[in-house]
Amino acid sequence: xxxxxxxxxxxxxxxxxxxxxxxxxxxxxxxxxxxxxxxxxxxxxxxxxxxxxxxxxxxxxxxxxxxxxxxxxxxxxxxxxxxxxxxxxxxxxxxxxxxxxxxxxxxxxxxxxxxxxxxxxxxxxxxxxxx
Amino acid sequence: xxxxxxxxxxxxxxxxxxxxxxxxxxxxxxxxxxxxxxxxxxxxxxxxxxxxxxxxxxxxxxxxxxxxxxxxxxxxxxxxxxxxxxxxxxxxxxxxxxxxxxxxxxxxxxxxxxxxxxxxxxxxxxxxxxxxxxxxxxxxxxxxxxxxxxxxxxxxxxxxxxxxxxxxxxxxxxxxxxxxxxxxxxxxxxxxxxxxxxxxxxxxxxxxxxxxxxxxxxxxxxxxxxxxxxxxxxxxxxxxxxxxxxxxxxxxxxxxxxxxxxxxxxxxxxxxxxxxxxxxxxxxxxxxxxxxxxxxxxxxxxxxxxxxxxxxxxxxxxxxxxxxxxxxxxxxxxxxxxxxxxxxxxxxxxxxxxxxxxxxxxxxxxxxxxxxxxxxxxxxxxxxxxxxxxxxxxxxxxxxxxxxxxxxxxxxxxxxxxxxxxxxxxxxxxxxxxxxxxxxxxxxxxxxxxxxxxxxxxxxxxxxxxxxxxxxxxxxxxxxxxxxxxxxxxxxxxxxxxxxxxxxxxxxxxxxxxxxxxxxxxxxxxxxxxxxxxxxxxxxxxxxxxxxxxxxxxxxxxxxxxxxxxxxxxxxxxxxxxxxxxxxxxxxxxxxxxxxxxxxxxxxxxxxxxxxxxxxxxxxxxxxxxxxxxxxxxxxxxxx
Numbered sequence: 001x002x003x004x005x006x007x008x009x010x011x012x013x014x015x016x017x018x019x020x021x022x023x024x025x026x027x028x029x030x031x032x033x034x035x036x037x038x039x040x041x042x043x044x045x046x047x048x049x050x051x052x053x054x055x056x057x058x059x060x061x062x063x064x065x066x067x068x069x070x071x072x073x074x075x076x077x078x079x080x081x082x083x084x085x086x087x088x089x090x091x092x093x094x095x096x097x098x099x100x101x102x103x104x105x106x107x108x109x110x111x112x113x114x115x116x117x118x119x120x121x122x123x124x125x126x127x128x129x130x131x
Numbered sequence: 132x133x134x135x136x137x138x139x140x141x142x143x144x145x146x147x148x149x150x151x152x153x154x155x156x157x158x159x160x161x162x163x164x165x166x167x168x169x170x171x172x173x174x175x176x177x178x179x180x181x182x183x184x185x186x187x188x189x190x191x192x193x194x195x196x197x198x199x200x201x202x203x204x205x206x207x208x209x210x211x212x213x214x215x216x217x218x219x220x221x222x223x224x225x226x227x228x229x230x231x232x233x234x235x236x237x238x239x240x241x242x243x244x245x246x247x248x249x250x251x252x253x254x255x256x257x258x259x260x261x262x263x264x265x266x267x268x269x270x271x272x273x274x275x276x277x278x279x280x281x282x283x284x285x286x287x288x289x290x291x292x293x294x295x296x297x298x299x300x301x302x303x304x305x306x307x308x309x310x311x312x313x314x315x316x317x318x319x320x321x322x323x324x325x326x327x328x329x330x331x332x333x334x335x336x337x338x339x340x341x342x343x344x345x346x347x348x349x350x351x352x353x354x355x356x357x358x359x360x361x362x363x364x365x366x367x368x369x370x371x372x373x374x375x376x377x378x379x380x381x382x383x384x385x386x387x388x389x390x391x392x393x394x395x396x397x398x399x400x401x402x403x404x405x406x407x408x409x410x411x412x413x414x415x416x417x418x419x420x421x422x423x424x425x426x427x428x429x430x431x432x433x434x435x436x437x438x439x440x441x442x443x444x445x446x447x448x449x450x451x452x453x454x455x456x457x458x459x460x461x462x463x464x465x466x467x468x469x470x471x472x473x474x475x476x477x478x479x480x481x482x483x484x485x486x487x488x489x490x491x492x493x494x495x496x497x498x499x500x501x502x503x504x505x506x507x508x509x510x511x512x513x514x515x516x517x518x519x520x521x522x523x524x525x526x527x528x529x530x531x532x533x534x535x536x537x538x539x540x541x542x543x544x545x546x547x548x549x550x551x552x553x554x555x556x557x558x559x560x561x562x563x564x565x566x567x568x569x570x571x572x573x574x575x576x577x578x579x580x581x582x583x584x585x586x587x588x589x590x591x592x593x594x595x596x597x598x599x600x601x602x603x604x605x606x607x608x609x610x611x612x613x614x615x616x617x618x619x620x621x622x623x624x625x626x627x628x629x630x631x632x633x634x635x636x637x638x639x640x641x642x643x644x645x646x647x648x649x650x651x652x653x654x655x656x657x658x659x660x661x662x663x664x665x666x667x668x669x670x671x672x673x674x675x676x677x678x679x680x681x682x683x684x685x686x687x688x689x690x691x692x693x694x695x696x697x698x699x700x701x702x703x704x705x706x707x708x709x710x711x712x713x714x715x716x717x718x719x720x721x722x723x724x725x726x727x728x729x730x731x732x733x734x735x736x737x738x739x740x741x742x743x744x745x746x747x748x749x750x751x752x753x754x755x756x757x758x759x760x761x762x763x764x765x766x767x768x769x770x771x
Binding site: 043044045048049050051053096099100101 | 676678679680681682709710711727728729
């Protein structure tokens with residue numbers, strides 16, 4: 001049995017946040033908080049350049065997600081660019097977290113990455129169905 | 132109640148009974164820098180085991196406040212804290228790089244008293260504020276009601292020994308002048324600089340044996356290495372030992388004892404590690420025999436007479452100071468007999484196993500031909516002692532250029548290597564630059580190794596550091612960083628060696644990005660069976676950290692400090708660059724537990740049992756040779 005998107009579904013509904021979006025948002029916020037805490041308090045990496053880097057990278061993720069969420073009229077090509085950049089940021093931050101041995105941050109990035117990939121893919125397939 | 136009183140009386144008597152300098156048997160105290168007089172860093176404490184070590188928690192921590200990162204131009208230089216805490220007399224004693232003593236309650240971390248030497252916070256010989264601990268003496272025939280029947284000694288950067296009552300923290304005024312003995316009063320030959328005491332003196336019977344540190348890279352002719360034996364209660368000089376033949380005083384100097392020593396009470400022998408002569412890297416003006424330089428030497432502690440000496444480097448022109456106390460043990464042979472033995476670690480990574488009564492090698496030590504010097508006036512030794520058993524902690528050959536470091540630096544590493552002279556171990560310094568591997572940074576540093584006497588398992592951490600040795604003509608030396616003081620040039624790796632025809636440049640072989648140009652591992656932990664001389668295991672140890680990122684475990688870490696071993700087969704060690712302390716399985720080398728501390732714990736840990744509970748305590752001070760991160764943390768771990 002295949003699911004067919006109702007043709008009458010309003011465009012706004014496509015932009016409505018889904019569970020995956022929320023997971024991405026929450027994981028990103030928590031990732032940023034964790035990165036800041038690591039920078040300030042994690043004895044092994046506090047005040048290091050690496051810890052600084054993930055504070056910036058998680059902040060960029062937050063900003064990018066906020067921009068995408070709050071600007072529904074964003075051109076599609078820009079959305080794709082942001083999707084790729086956010087994806088790369090998740091991967092890069094996760095990799096940095098691995099080498100910083102900041103495993104909570106790494107776990108959050110993995111969760112966010114999976115949720116982001118899932119959401120993006122399902123959104124893409126629903127768009128295809130709508131066509 | 133009777134049992135309680137008896138136990139209390141026994142515990143009060145124990146410090147005298149157990150540490151009246153003759154007892155070198157394993158104990159649950161930690162009464163010397165190396166745990167005991169044999170320097171084996173072994174404890175019979177058995178509460179913490181491989182099965183429960185993961186439950187270790189911080190029992191207490193103390194921050195002494197004596198720390199400096201050296202960043203304030205008007206403040207003190209960086210601190211460098213390698214002191215081992217002593218646990219004796221029911222108290223934990225530790226000294227700080229600001230030359231203060233803390234007496235601490237062993238179970239709570241509460242400070243009982245402090246003693247401040249109030250010295251000027253300037254190290255007259257070394258760049259940093261360094262301290263490696265305290266010594267302890269107990270009167271074997273204590274006089275009731277009198278102070279200073281138990282004394283804690285602290286040597287200071289300005290060459291003074293302070294004697295302090297172990298119970299009250301008050302100066303022992305009968306020692307030296309009002310409790311202070313200035314060893315610079317005996318610095319009368321080639322007194323180019325003051326003597327510094329950075330290492331805790333060694334105490335045996337009723338004497339304190341005091342070595343010192345200097346600046347053997349600044350001048351060719353310097354104070355001859357001397358060891359002072361003074362009375363434990365008065366500070367009166369009993370004897371003085373010089374490693375340099377007096378007729379060579381006009382040409383050279385040092386060969387001092389800057390590290391810790393060990394003692395065989397059964398055979399009444401004091402073992403001293405003697406450093407290289409000056410200047411460090413050119414020996415053309417000191418070609419006469421100096422058999423005691425860069426050696427391990429046994430002295431009669433009553434007279435200072437040499438019983439035997441074994442030179443581990445002939446005509447040392449690499450600064451391969453013998454830098455750690457030899458570890459004493461009884462080697463068990465296949466036929467069931469035992470041989471009184473010692474193992475001397477070295478900066479080269481070689482391990483010399485000798486009969487400690489005669490100095491004769493127990494395992495084969497070859498005299499191997501080594502490269503000749505191509506520097507005018509230099510006469511490098513044609514051969515060097517080369518132990519074949521046990522295998523060295525470091526490889527005989529340079530491990531090759533790191534591809535990653537080479538790519539990152541656009542080929543800097545391989546280009547530099549192509550211009551260096553390298554012909555294996557003992558490649559002499561040259562005017563074009565030579566590669567030294569292992570170099571003066573080690574190999575094995577001043578902590579030495581630890582030994583489990585029940586199995587004769589010897590465990591030692593070792594670095595693998597490549598450095599560039601380059602002699603500079605006097606003109607070239609003067610041109611380099613012209614206008615800078617000798618001290619500033621030293622800090623930048625340019626050593627004056629004034630009076631010699633050459634100055635010297637010493638650089639660790641890094642690319643411009645600060646990455647090591649050679650393949651790792653950069654540090655290892657090795658275990659040997661000293662009954663057979665066989666290597667049990669060798670594992671990369673510690674982790675290198677750059678910009679906060681932890682590099683792969685297989686790289687290991689350069690280390691300073693040393694391990695200890697407990698009866699339950701646990702190795703405790705800090706020492707690595709990643710500011711972690713670890714417990715390791717003696718049998719396998721596997722890390723069983725680790726904890727984060729405030730800075731690299733570049734020291735020897737101590738373990739002790741107090742009120743039925745075992746503690747492991749680490750001095751966490753950092754060492755800017757490893758990392759700029761410094762701290763003033765003393766942290767004790769115990770089971771909940």
